[in-house]
Amino acid sequence: MKIAIGADHGGYRLKDELVPLMQSLGHEVVDVGCSCDQSVDYPDYALPVCDLVAQGKADRGILVCGTGIGMSIAANKIPGIRCALVHDTFSAKATREHNDTNVLALGERVIGPGLAQDIVRIWLETPFSHTDRHVGRVNKIKEIESKYASHP
């Protein structure tokens, strides 16, 4: 798959550790930055990653900030994005099977690199369940998105 990844200054170290992992799993990685400790604003990195996913130019996106919270809030404002903030392997699997999430948010200040790598591996390899109930619920999310898109 083609994976877009981005981080702010609170998450770039973990991002830089996840890039070689994904490449070793055979994925193509597009890294939109950032790459240093200089303070930046997480929405500026959530947007290019989510743009690539929403436009179909990347299959999935991964966002890392200090907590993962700001990135996940910003990502979920973008039509077509279903982003989950995940810090455990059970949720990594469940959010793919149940929610068909296309963006994963992680907090570098919350979990260590070993757990983050397990989460990413599981999240990338788990398919959506495609059962009627989960398809129906995701479609309801899409209906909410459409409804509010027409109410500026």
Ligand code: RB5
């Ligand atoms: C940056 O200090 C921090 O606020 C950011 O990385 C993130 O945790 C925000 O949600």
